[in-house]
Each structure stands twice: as C-alpha cells, then as structure tokens.
Amino acid sequence: MVKVATFNVNSLRARLDIVFDWLQVNRPDILAVQETKVQDADFPGADFDDIGYRYVFRGQKSYNGVAVFSRSAISHVRFGLLDEPRDEPRLVAAQTCGVHIVNTYIPQGDSPISPKYAYKLAWFARLREFFEACFRPDQPVLWVGDLNVAPEAIDVYDPVQLIGHVCFNPEVSAALVDVRAWGFVDLFRMHCKLAGHYTFWDYRMRDALRHNRGWRLDHIMGTQPLAERCRACYVDKGPRAAERPSDHAPLIAEFDL
DNA sequence: ATGGTCGGCAACCGA
Numbered sequence: 001m002v003k004v005a006t007f008n009v010n011s012l013r014a015r016l017d018i019v020f021d022w023l024q025v026n027r028p029d030i031l032a033v034q035e036t037k038v039q040d041a042d043f044p045g046a047d048f049d050d051i052g053y054r055y056v057f058r059g060q061k062s063y064n065g066v067a068v069f070s071r072s073a074i075s076h077v078r079f080g081l082l083d084e085p086r087d088e089p090r091l092v093a094a095q096t097c098g099v100h101i102v103n104t105y106i107p108q109g110d111s112p113i114s115p116k117y118a119y120k121l122a123w124f125a126r127l128r129e130f131f132e133a134c135f136r137p138d139q140p141v142l143w144v145g146d147l148n149v150a151p152e153a154i155d156v157y158d159p160v161q162l163i164g165h166v167c168f169n170p171e172v173s174a175a176l177v178d179v180r181a182w183g184f185v186d187l188f189r190m191h192c193k194l195a196g197h198y199t200f201w202d203y204r205m206r207d208a209l210r211h212n213r214g215w216r217l218d219h220i221m222g223t224q225p226l227a228e229r230c231r232a233c234y235v236d237k238g239p240r241a242a243e244r245p246s247d248h249a250p251l252i253a254e255f256d257l
Numbered sequence: 258a259t260g261g262t263c264g265g266c267a268a269c270c271g272a
Contacts, residue, residue: 010272011264035272037265062265063272108272148272203272204261247263247272 002097002257003028005236006144006218008105008200008248012036012067016044018242024051026236028252029071030096032103034146036065043067056094064089066103066145070096081126082133091127093134098257099226100135104145109166117166120148124175128182135223137183140257143221146248149176151186154195155216167217184221187233187253199235203247209240220253229255 005028009015012033023031031053038044038059045055052071058079059065066089068074076095080086093102104127109120135141150168153159162168180186188197198214205213222230233253239245 014264035264062270110271202261203263206261208261244263 001231002030002099002255003252004030004032004099004101004142004144004220004255005250005252006032006034006103006146006220007239007250008034008146008218008246010035010037010246010248012038012065013042013044015239015244015246016047018239018244018246020047020051022239022250023048023053023069025238026250026252027071030099030101031069032101032144033067033069034065034103034105036067037062038065054096056092058088058092060089064105066090066092066105068092068094068096068101068103070094072097076100081123081130083126087123091130099140099142101142101144102131104143104147106146106148108148109172112164112166112169120166121171121175124172124179128179131179131182137223138225139223140225141183141223142226143179143184144219144251146217147176147219148217149173149219150215150217151176151189155198157196157198157211157213157215167215180221183223185224185227187220187222187227187230188216188235188251190227190230191233197235198249199251200248201240209237218248218251220251222253226255229257231256
C-alpha cells in the first residue's frame with residue numbers, strides 16, 4: 001500500500017511539531033506540503049532525517065513555499081512552471097514511490113477584480129501546458145496540493161452566499177476542469193459523493209470548524225492508472241485539534257501499488 | 258452581522 005498526503009501547513013516552522021508528529025503517527029509514503037513560508041537556507045530538514053524521510057523543497061521569504069517528503073528515494077526533481085514567471089515556490093515535481101508527483105500551491109486570486117485573479121486563471125492554463133510537456137496521461141501521475149478551488153456547490157458550506165468568490169467561481173471551476181481534462185480523476189470525489197467534506201476552515205470565521213463552515217480546496221488528482229488502484233481518499237482532521245492548528249486539514253489517498 | 262485570526266516580520270501583506 002502506498003499512502004499519499006497533502007497538507008497546507010501555513011508555516012512549516014510554526015507547525016514543525018505538528019507536522020513531525022503527524023508524520024510519525026500516520027507514516028505516509030509521500031507528504032506534499034504547501035505554504036512552508038521558509039527560505040531554502042532555513043528549511044528545517046534535519047528533524048526529518050531521523051524519522052526516515054527524504055525531502056525536496058523550494059521556498060521564499062514570508063510567502064508560498066512547497067515541499068515533498070518521501071520514505072523512498074526522490075528523483076527527477078523540478079520546480080516551477082515552464083515559462084516566466086515560473087513561481088518555483090508554488091510547484092515542485094518529482095518521482096518517488098513509483099509515481100510522478102506534482103505538488104502545487106495555486107495562487108489564491110485575492111478578488112475577482114484583482115490582477116491576481118487573472119493571474120490565477122492563467123496559472124491553470126500554464127499548468128495544463130506543464131502536464132502536456134512533462135507527462136502522458138497513461139503514466140502514474142499525481143497532482144496534489146492547495147488548488148484554491150472548491151469545484152462544485154457541494155464543496156463549500158454555503159454556495160449561495162459564496163458564489164463569485166475567487167475560490168468558488170464558475171470561471172475558476174472551468175479552469176480546473178480544463179486541467180483535469182488532460183487526464184486526471186478527482187480521487188476524493190471518486191470515493192465520496194457527499195456534500196460537507198472540507199479541507200479548509202477560515203481562521204477569521206468564529207467556530208468555523210465546529211459548525212463545519214468549510215471549503216474543499218485541497219485535492220489529490222490521479223491519472224487513470226492510479227485512479228484504478230486508489231482504494232481510499234479521506235480528510236484527516238487530527239491536526240485541527242492540536243494546540244496550533246493550520247486552517248487546512250491533511251487530505252490522504254491510499255493506493256494498491 | 259461584509260466581520261473575523263493567523264504567520265511572517267517588523268509596516269502591513271497574504272490568506
């Protein structure tokens with residue numbers, strides 16, 4: 001069994017103990033992390049050597065930052081999109097545990113009238129070009145991360161109120177569909193058709209987790225060869241009970257490989 | 258109820 005997880009940690013250093021403990025309890029073969037918020041020179045890697053994880057990462061000061069942890073050797077590592085701005089702290093691709101993993105932290109978009117929103121939409125188109133150039137859909141490819149999209153009404157707590165938000169918007173959902181059409185299956189949705197399963201609860205909303213006022217923004221997408229072997233995909237709310245929770249929860253997928 | 262709370266980093270930006 002190969003177990004793969006994705007987790008937006010909102011600062012790896014602030015939540016180092018949480019991530020460290022979570023790895024030891026859950027022992028995923030691969031963990032993809034977003035929003036590490038740490039420059040490469042300060043990446044806290046030594047702690048993970050002792051518990052049997054290899055890791056690759058790309059960060060910057062204050063914002064963004066991605067990493068992949070794996071219990072097996074990691075090869076064919078690349079960062080960023082194909083053309084400028086490549087956004088290296090938002091994309092890491094690598095080969096490990098018999099799969100190609102692409103870990104993305106997609107721009108949030110700020111507001112529908114912001115240039116950042118147009119940049120977000122273009123990012124999806126550029127990501128499709130990345131997949132077209134680097135892989136084939138018959139290969140075992142996993143696309144994981146904080147995609148900053150709740151694809152459908154069942155993926156947000158109040159679709160009537162939230163429609164039009166940069167993370168719940170027909171334009172963004174269409175952009176996601178277009179990338180998925182390259183050859184990805186939404187592995188969580190493949191296993192669970194129900195509303196109310198989220199991976200993000202806004203810090204700024206009081207008791208959002210208690211009332212389950214959340215969004216499904218984090219995803220594990222797999223090509224057909226991996227979808228056929230995916231036995232489970234589920235949200236783990238464990239770290240939300242920790243003393244300093246992230247506003248995201250880990251998402252886990254299990255494969256017979 | 259158009260708010261609220263985090264993290265980074267030293268004033269506000271991003272989410």
